Amino acid sequence: MSISITFYGAAQGVTGSRHVLDVDGTKILFDCGMFQGRRQESRERNSAFPIDPKTIYNMVLTHAHIDHSGALPILIREGFEGHIYCTRATADLAKIMLRDSGNIQERDAEHLNKKRKSHARKEGKKTPKNLVEPIYTVKDAEACDSFFFPVSYDQEFDVAPGITVQLTDQGHIIGSASAHVTIKRPGKKDVRVVFSGDLGRPNMPILRDPVPYPPCEYILTESTYGDRLHEPIGDMEAQLVEVLKETKKRGGRLIIPAFSVGRTQNIIYFLQSIFSRGEIEPIPTYVDSPLSKKATKVYFNHPECFDKETLAFLKKEDEDRMSNFHYVESVDESKALNDMPNPMIIITSSGMCEAGRILHHLKRTVEDPKNVICIVGYMAEHTLGRRIRKKEKNIRIFGQEYELNAGVVTMNGFSAHGDQAGIIHSLEHLKDTLKKVILIHGEETQSLPLKEKLEDEGHKNVEIAKLFSTIVLED
Ligand SMILES: [Zn+2]
Incomplete structure (x- = not known):
């Protein structure tokens, strides 16, 4: 044979x-x-x-x-x-x-x-x-x-x-x-x-x-x-707390480019856990990606795939926990985030900042030192995400040049x-x-x-x- x-x-x-x-x-x-x-x-x-x-x-x-x-x-x-x-x-x-x-x-x-x-x-x-x-x-x-x-x-x-x-x-x-x-x-x-x-x-x-x-x-x-060798995932929550504190101190917004499936749900999980512990007063969080919303729904439909901690966490009666998170679907809603007060967190795709809504959010936030961009995923060579991670002074978005003045934090442990x-x-x-x-x-x-x-x-x-x-x- x-x-x-x-x-x-x-x-x-x-x-x-x-x-x-x-x-x-x-x-x-x-x-x-x-x-x-x-x-x-x-x-x-x-x-x-x-x-x-x-x-x-x-x-x-x-x-x-x-x-x-x-x-x-x-x-x-x-x-x-x-x-x-x-x-x-x-x-x-x-x-x-x-x-x-x-x-x-x-x-x-x-x-x-x-x-x-x-x-x-x-x-x-x-x-x-x-x-x-x-x-x-x-x-x-x-x-x-x-x-x-x-x-x-x-x-x-x-x-x-x-x-x-x-x-x-x-x-x-x-x-x-x-x-x-x-x-x-x-x-x-x-x-x-x-x-x-x-x-x-x-x-x-x-x-x-x-x-x-x-x-x-x-x-x-x-x-x-x-x-x-990756950084331990256990260290990521503490690092994220520091990023949230920094965002509050600066008084701006936190932009997190993230892949819609997997990474986005992990970040939401950590944020929920931080906010529900009361360690930091909740910051309004917007998940600006229609695919993320659909993918998150699939996650909730399959509790057979979760670990014990997540199941226990989901069962806990805590209705306020979710009221802080908003899913943005239409382009108009996404644009409207522009005029909303700070501080706020925007989690959006694409993960490598090459296409999609992230570009619009970056365009409006990179030049203001009050804002923070948090890199949580792999950024391939020649991508905008890689240039931001490297903190290049001048970056191009939609063919136009912008000065990168916002804070940039990279977290390597989410892989x-x-x-x-x-x-x-x-x-x-x-x-x-x-x-x-x-x-x-x-x-x-x-x-x-x-x-x-x-x-x-x-x-x-x-x-x-x-x-x-x-x-x-x-x-
Ligand atoms: Zn895979």
């Missing part, structure tokens, strides 16, 4: 997770993520699916983040006929995130076409024929709904004849899982393969800790922070990914059974040091997956 895995994304990089397990010609896809990077390359890599989706028997989705789910509308548009197995929370979350992504693709194409048309007009030419199509639309995203096949954590299910899968909690975002595959072989021992999905961290607010992997012969593990110590710890108990560790979902600056470290720890066979390559597990 031949068993192999081919990597169509998130190999030597972090985005576009798509891994195909092939057992004697039966193909199971694990994750179907969107590639994110430079605009042109992203368009090319996302526009068509790298293999014929009709040849995929079924697929398993580890969690709803777009770099793991964002290419589902393309997979389905191109003829995939199987099930998308995932947890219930992941299915609910993916549905809203894919619609949001479809909307972004439509607006993106509109924007590009507008630019092309106005360029043609300036040159005195006719409207160009080669207008771009969105990579996918909201309608394409909606077409995915009936393909989801939700399963419970720990429930074993058949993903193909002779191949079972079990999902366990990964503590990364709500509904996140690692997938444990068992392949039955007549007259031989079963082969067990684990797909890590994104590994979470213990002691994170709201979510349960990652469940240890079961014994297996092969594991594909993420390596996003294979060469980094939802396990760090180097976390990854090593997650594999520690598997040394006896593992035949191979395959590193995926990491830049080489992270996966190479992790490979060395794992070898130092006694793991004998550690391999970094290469994009578009195949690793044969058994033949």
Whole structure:
């Protein structure tokens, strides 16, 4: 029996997770993520699916983040006929995130076409024929709904004849899982393969800790922070208190750019906890992102994914606690925040300050030293978020230059990914059974040091997956 895995994304990089397990010609896809990077390359890599989706028997989705789910509308548009197995929370979350992504693709194409048309007009030419199509639309995203096949954590299910899968909690975002595959072989021992999905961290607010992997012969593990150690999450609340005090002292507003799913809910949780303890008088807090509102609703609909502390916290009768938090939906409401009195907190997307409502809030606040910008997430190179984090004196927003006079505070402890110590710890108990560790979902600056470290720890066979390559597990 031949068993192999081919990597169509998130190999030597972090985005576009798509891994195909092939057992004697039966193909199971694990994750179907969107590639994110430079605009042109992203368009090319996302526009068509790298293999014929009709040849995929079924697929398993580890969690709803777009770099793991964002290419589902393309997979389905191109003829995939199987099930998308995932947890219930992941299915609910993916549905809203894919619609949001479809909307972004439509607006993106509109924007590009507008630019092309106005360029043609300036040159005195006719409207160009080669207008771009969105990579996918909201309608394409909606077409995915009936393909989801939700399963419970720990429930074993058949993903193909002779191949079972079990999902366990990964503590990364709500509904996140690692997938444990068992392949039955007549007259031989079963082969067990684990797909890590994104590994979470213990002691994170709201979510349960990652469940240890079961014994297996092969594991594909993420390596996003294979060469980094995070600050403890426990220190973040105290740091946030200091930021709130500083905002009050300055008398301005606190702007927090945050991803709508995961990070925003964590920040809200910490703020609620600080305000309900009475340590600081509550500051009106506005969550300015329609996607955040929808995602937060999904969180509340899935108490089966929460840890004990969160459940207890939610049960506590404390109606005042929520009255301080407001969700902003329409653009007009968002603009109206401008004229509201300080102090206030605005939590808004995008997380890296590249698009969306954050730009409007920054434009109005960066020049006033009374305000504070709090960076709570990863800021990629060449993004506005990175420039603010570096406290560059002059920054550009919507093509116009602004002086950065507001205070800037960076908090590094919020990451939802396990760090180097976390990854090593997650594999520690598997040394006896593992035949191979395959590193995926990491830049080489992270996966190479992790490979060395794992070898130092006694793991004998550690391999970094290469994009578009195949690793044969058994033949
Ligand atoms: Zn993720």
